[in-house]
Amino acid sequence: MTTFSPLVVRNSLENPQVPISSPEVLKLFDAESTKAGPSVDEKGSLAISSVWRAVTLISGTIASLPLKAYKSDGSVREQMSDGSLASSLLSNPHPDMTQYEWLELLLGHVLLWGNAYCLLVWTAGGKPYLMPVHPSTVQPSRQKDGTKVYKVDGIRGNLTDANLKRTDDRARVLHIPGFGYDGVKGMSAIRAGRQGFGLAMAAEEFAARLFANGSLSTGILATDKGLTPEQRKTLRAEWQQARKGIDKAFDTIFLDGGLKYQQLTIPPADAQFLESRSFQVSEIARWFGVPPFMLMDVEKSTSWGSGIEQQQIGFLIFTLRSWLTRIEQRLTKLLPPEKAYAHFSVEGMLRADSAARAAFYKEMWYLGVFSTNDIRAFEELAPVTGGDTRYVPLNMGQLGLATQ
Helix, strand or coil: CEECCCCCEECCCCCCCCCCCCHHHHHHCCCECCCCCCCECCCHHHHCHHHHHHHHHHHHHHHCCCEEEEEEECCEEEECCCCCHHHHHHHCCCCCCCHHHHHHHHHHHHHHHCEEEEEEEECCCCCEEEEEECHHHEEEEECCCCCEEEEECCCCCCEEECCCCCCCCCEEEEEEECCCCCCCCCCCHHHHCHHHHHHHHHHHHHHHHHHHHHCCCCEEEECCCCCCHHHHHHHHHHHHHHHCCHHHCCCCCCCCCCCEEEECCCCHHHHHHHHHHHHHHHHHHHHHCCCHHHHCCCCCCCCCHHHHHHHHHHHHHHHHHHHHHHHHHHHHHHCCCCCEEEEECHHHHHHHCHHHHHHHHHHHHHCCCCCHHHHHHHCCCCCCCCCCCCCCCCCCCCCCCCCC
8 A cells, every 4th residue: 555645645646546647746747737628737738729829929919019228318229239238138047048038938928827937047247147947846935024035955044136236145046927906926817717727728638539530420421221240341341432532532422232321410519619719719719818810810800901910919018918927027126226127119010010000100200309310220220420410380379388
């Protein structure tokens, strides 16, 4: 008799008292059971195509935006020089990963696990790096004095929030939490919505089993005469041989001996799973705040005209902006000096749309917001002589100064 704590006693591997799918066992593997059947965890949820698409869409879109360090002195805002510590860290946060890969990984962690963590480490030459660690290896908590500390697997003692202005060697964790309810850590969307995600996984399994090995019958052979088991076996073999192969898919088959072929359709209960899968795409889109058409579900969406444009704007305002703000503010708390801050340039989203980009630049130039060289800098072009001058229309003036 073998005891597996904290489970129960079982007599043998062949006859366990605790099934492998029990909630107690699943917790050991960081998974949770659902009423639909399949167990759900963050990594396994990526097998659902709409989850994969939502996570890669949000993380990839944000990672593709320019992220730079700025400093502000009153009303004057300017980008920090490439040689500054803050600018160097944001442009090259990891020794091996690019800025895009680093941001994409952090967004993947926070979208799936609800939290993203990095360890602040220093090279012998005095350069800081932010090394991502898996969310499952970090346990944040808040002490009685209000200090937030982190227990990281493999590191002794408690760590505190990373800050380049501090010399404390225990201040080594950058924490980007998602939505949460305790002010300590974020919640996993996959865990919170595990029933819906489990239903999507169950629909995938049902579809696979329905069509596996041609298990979906297209028709039956019927006869009024009784058949012996041997006759049924022979008839089945001859029928399968007559229909086997693509080259025989549309051949005419002649029946004799009173046999009749009756075509079958998918039962309504089975056909509804297609509609159920479509609903689950919309459900997952809601969990991640992504328009369904961006998950390639265009059944109820138009892909032309202003409708699609408004959904894209809504995606930027109501989904991406919250993630951008969350990351910017966390990185800003990390950077020195106190007036330095991190900022994403959302104008980078216009790079794929030349017409929208040109219209935006024209309007900003017309209002005197951008100079010619400002626009050329966005397009990574060299400045031109006289391009720093800003112009405003002659018919524009300050309100209240019009002559009588």
